[in-house]
Amino acid sequence: MADMSKTLHLIVRKGVYYYKRRVPSFAQEAFGGGMYQVSLETRSLKEAEGKRALQDIMFHARVDAARANEQPTPAPTSAETGILEAEVRARVREFVMMRDAKANDEFVSDYTEQERGDAIENIEIEIQNLATTDDPFGQELISRAYPTATGLTQPHPRAADLVQRALIEIRNRKLDRIHHGYARPYFDPAFGPVLEHQTTFKQVADLYLKYDADEAEANNRRRHTSEKKAALVATVIEMIGGDTRVDAISFDTVKGFQLTLDRLPANRNKLFPGKSIDQAIELARKANKARLSYLSQYDYASQLRLILDLAVKKRIISHNFANDLKPLKADTVSDGDRRKPFSPDQIRQLFSGAFYLHCATLPVPYRGDTNGGWRFWLPLIMLFAGMRPNEVCQLRLADFKATKNGVQYIDVTSEESGDNADQLAQKSVKTRNSIRKVPVHPVLIKMGLLELVEDRRKAGDLQLFPTLAPKAYGNYATYPARRFNERFLPDAMELAEDQALYSLRHSFRDALRQIDAPNDTLRALGGWADHSETSSDYGDRTNPDYQSKWIDQVSYPGVDLTKLYPKSPKSTVL
Structure with missing residues (x-):
């Protein structure tokens, strides 16, 4: 190997030597820029070489001080470490190829001997700098290449070593x-034609x-939703093998997953606790138990697809064989028949009933409900407001409001309201689309x-139904829904x-369709699809003043509820 270049970090301007070098990104604030340059105040190369050693010491002292002031990077989780290292390897391999x-x-085959010798000398010096631990020039080369080569902006275990290689x-x-002209396709085995990823599916x-998570x-999503997804993923991991x-998951692997999914019994963990998937399938077959529904199979298939999508994005694999995965057996139930409304x-x-x-015999019918009101009101509010069971059961008195025009409405929201909101459990809605304002039906x-x-x-x-308390996942309707069902x-x-x-909620939707209510009314009143933020401006399609004309028309032919109207003023509350 040749000795270090005499002019390393030295430049000449108007005959005077300067010390110049690039500053690492983390130290640029301390240096006031990305380039450090200082005059050595000499026209002699030999004298400049001597002064360069002192500048090297001063430069690295400032770099080390800046490094010491860096904010510590949170340690990656075991899952992140495995995935990121696989991704870094893939990125760095591509960096080498490019x-x-x-x-x-750019290679010029007709170098002169002088040009060839200079090129060889410069490359050998750079290799020596890179291979020497703590060599400032080599570290600078690594620092400059690190973000491009790895796709990272923060330090990561072994990433810098891989960039060095x-x-x-x-x-x-x-x-x-x-x-020699292409005598060897590669030198380091890490950049050979085959590099197997050791990243596991788990x-x-x-x-x-x-x-x-x-x-x-970040979106304050219900814990129940995340736990349901985690349960789905746990089963997928079990089926694929953690x-x-x-990179060993093939088309045949995905087809095997699809076939197993088709045979998997519904409520497997409840019916066959502690049994493996194969054991549960065999026991369910002998007992003639129902298999997973089309939608349940689709949920599992979707999780496999999304997990492998992440592997593709992380560049661990190049193709997702589950990209168009569906349940083996086609769905025979239309969307309209999936949930049946009541006739x-x-x-x-x-x-x-x-x-x-019994309630109808009383002067104030709903006073016949000894459960605190929910037994009487829950199906009625669902039928005439289209609300979900938990949306009804968690109603606060502060949710009952009126517009400036006097239209009474129910504010279906996850927001806490009222001076005493902090005394109550957190309200929730199924999705952001569920936040809406529903006029109170006549x-x-x-x-x-x-x-x-x-x-x-x-x-x-504070609550409309004060006898109800939140159960699992904060759901107020757990007990009432079970009693009804x-x-x-x-x-x-x-x-x-x-x-x-x-089904009462779906009866409400059918009642809206019977009066030819527009789609934006279905969205605004039922929260069945995306809609814009609720506006307080009169005339807005999500405003109670506008939607009340549709609510007022909701009816159920042949259903006479006048017997449940109060016949005299009530004297006590439920």
Whole structure:
């Protein structure tokens, strides 16, 4: 190897030597820029070489001081470490290929002997600098190449070492071309034609869940949603194999996953706790248990697709074989039939049952509800406001409001409101689309809903149904929904398959369609799709003043509820 270049970091301007070098990015603020330059006040190269050593010491002292003041980088998780290292390897390999291709295009075969000798000397010096630990010039080359080569802006375990090897590899290939002309395709095995990724499927899946958790926290998403996704991913990991290398997942792997998914029993963990997937499938077959529904299979397939999508984005694999994965058996249920609404006859049966017949005999019918009001009001509010069970059960008195034009409405929101909001559990809505303002239907007003709200306020209550408390995941409707689905509804009517308390909400949607309500009304009142932020301006399609004309028309032919209207002023509250 040749000795260090005599003019390293030295430049001449008007006959005077200057010390000049690039400043690492983290130290540029301390130096006041990206380039450090100072006059050595001499015209002698020999004297400049002597002064250069002192400048090197001073320069590195300032760099070290700047490095010491850097903010510490949070330690990566085990999942992040595995994924990032795989991604860095892929990026650095591509960096070598691109730089090598560029050098190949620029290579001049008809060098003069002097040009060839100069090129060889410069490359050998750079290789020596790069290979020497703590060599300032080599460290500068690595620092400059690091962001481009790795795609990172912060230090990462072993990434700088890989960049160092990459830069040496590029220069060795240059030397090889000059000396022999493509005698060796590569020098470092890390940049050979085959580099197997050791990243496992579980590592990618764990990172996928971490990103999802970060997003959930940032958007205040319900914990239940994240836990459901984590349960889906756990099953997918079990089916694929957590230790399976991601780059070993083939088309056949995905087809095997699809076939297993088709045979997987519904409620597997509940029916066959502690059993493996294969054992559960065999036990379910012998017991003739139902298999996963099309939608459940689709949820699992989607998680596999999204996990492998992340692996593609991280450049661990080049192709996602689950990109168009669907359940093996085609879906035979249309979207319109997936959740069945109640028919007018079923609705009539519900409100003609023993409970409502008893209530109808009282001067104030809803006073017949000894459960604190929810037994009487929950199905009625769902039927005439299209609200979800939990949206009804968690209602606060502060959610009942009126517009400037006097239209009474229910503010369906996750926001806390009122002076005593901090005394109550956190409200929630299913999605951002669920935030809306629903006018109070005339039937609910005639039944005394607003009088009940006022009496609750006078009694010092905060909730419409003060006997209800949040259960798992903050859901107020857990117990009421179970009582309706397991007893109240079956006692009042004959239920068809896929019918439950939630069917009342779909009956509301059908009632809107029967009066030819526009799609933006369905969105604004039911929260079934994306819509813009609710505006307070009169005439806005999401404003209660506008939507009240549609709410007022919602009706159910043959269903007479006048018997549930109060017959005399009430004297006490529920």
